[in-house]
Amino acid sequence: MxxxxxxxxxxxxxxxxxxxxxxxxxxxxxxxxxxxxxxxxxxxxxxxxxxxxxxxxxxxxxxxxxxxxxxxxxxxxxxxxxxxxxxxxxxxxxxxxxxxxxxxxxxxxxxxxxxxxxxxxxxxxxxSNHPDFPFLCLLVSGGNSQIVLVKDYMHMEVVGQTIDDAAGEAFDKCAKVMGLPYPGGPWIDKLAKEGNPEAFSFAKPNIKAYDYSFSGLKTSFLYFLRDQVKVNPDFIEENKNDLCASLQSTIVDILLNKLVKAASDLKISQIALAGGVSANSGLRNGLEMLAKKKKWETFIPKFAxxxxxxxxxxxxxxxxxxxxxxxxxxxxxxxxxxx
Incomplete structure (x- = not known):
């Protein structure tokens, strides 16, 4: 029944x-x-x-x-x-x-x-196409960034998480600094498609194990813009696409580098994405490229x-x-x- x-x-x-x-x-x-x-x-x-x-x-x-x-x-x-x-x-x-x-x-x-x-x-x-247990899930949203070891429907273990800000928050806060509408994450994703991801470099934290930190990246981004705007008041507007592409590339690299380490150490090849930031095209594309290289089977939810x-x-x-x-x-x- x-x-x-x-x-x-x-x-x-x-x-x-x-x-x-x-x-x-x-x-x-x-x-x-x-x-x-x-x-x-x-x-x-x-x-x-x-x-x-x-x-x-x-x-x-x-x-x-x-x-x-x-x-x-x-x-x-x-x-x-x-x-x-x-x-x-x-x-x-x-x-x-x-x-x-x-x-x-x-x-x-x-x-x-x-x-x-x-x-x-x-x-x-x-x-239906879903991961088999156990699998790793990279859960990224406005409030959370975690790597979760999923053992079954009711048993999950967080093996890594942000110690301060979440990836989604970093997207939104940096977007706000650039004058983009709220929520900023989708706008950065859209503009990044027209920019050069290697145009600028920003701080990548060195955090132990599988944990994340995005507060340093936000500070690095803010100070970089402050210094550039002093020289050229139109810097943000003239470089918005490249700024978005470089920022997005940095956040994606931070997220995926830890995921690679966790998957290797735990010997798991079933990898899933979840959370609002999993809609980000840079993250999806990055995961798909890694999957081919690492021979992972990946699972990405529908946008809905x-x-x-x-x-x-x-x-x-x-x-x-x-x-x-x-x-x-x-x-x-x-x-x-x-x-």
Missing amino acids: SVYILGIESSCDDTSAAVFRDETILSNKIANQEVHKEYGGVVPELASRAHQQNIIPVVDKALKEAGVKVADINAVAFTRGPGLMGSLLVGTSFAKGFALANNIPLLDVNHLHAHVLAHFIKEPDQE YTTDNAAMVAITGYYKFLAKEFVTHDTTPFSRVVF
Whole structure:
């Protein structure tokens, strides 16, 4: 008998709901929040208020598109954290109310676990291609940069992570310095395609083991621009494509060099990408080139499953449902990284 899972994602500024039948996606609806663009970043208070406005319409659309009635849902899965506390509270509260009203189980989902398990989403009438256990997943987003050893659906170990800033944050902060719109990562990716990745060089940190650091790169980039603008006030505008290409190349090199070391030491050739930054074309291309050289089998999610979405929450909820890992209604969200 099939299991129907409703997934709720509200960790940052995207309100999303998805409906799954077992491992197969039936719908995945997302409401974005345009209000943050004028502030150059997500404003937590505005985000939580927008979630309150969006969550009921988004869930309604997800159920209708899936052709599923509320009475058909076997359990509701929600993002418990990490994320913005106000945003998480909206999703958590809705999920609790939905579960209580319909007398169904509640499943809490770690946002980072969900990004990893997005690789196991099946689409109707399509063949599924996913990594075999164990595999390494390079999880890169606005808030996190990690190398994760994935042993099975529920058992994962972080073998390397950023000790300060995340790769996505480095993209966005450097983009802001150049006067690019928010979010800056996609803009850098777009302009980098027209630039020379070897035009400029920036600091690459020397961090032990498989950990990352991007604070030094941001400082190096900022000081470089400051010095160049003193000489030529139009330097950024005249060199924007090359700056973006060089910055992107540096970040990709930092990410992949650690991944190569981890894969070699752990003797793993199944490699996956996950998280919002996995949509970056430079990172995707770099991984594909490495795969040919290292004889890796690589897995890159569809763009729809790279950013925050409820599909990844629902698929994680499905595996937790099978394992009967339910939570009670006194469960509270968490804002900091817990893996």
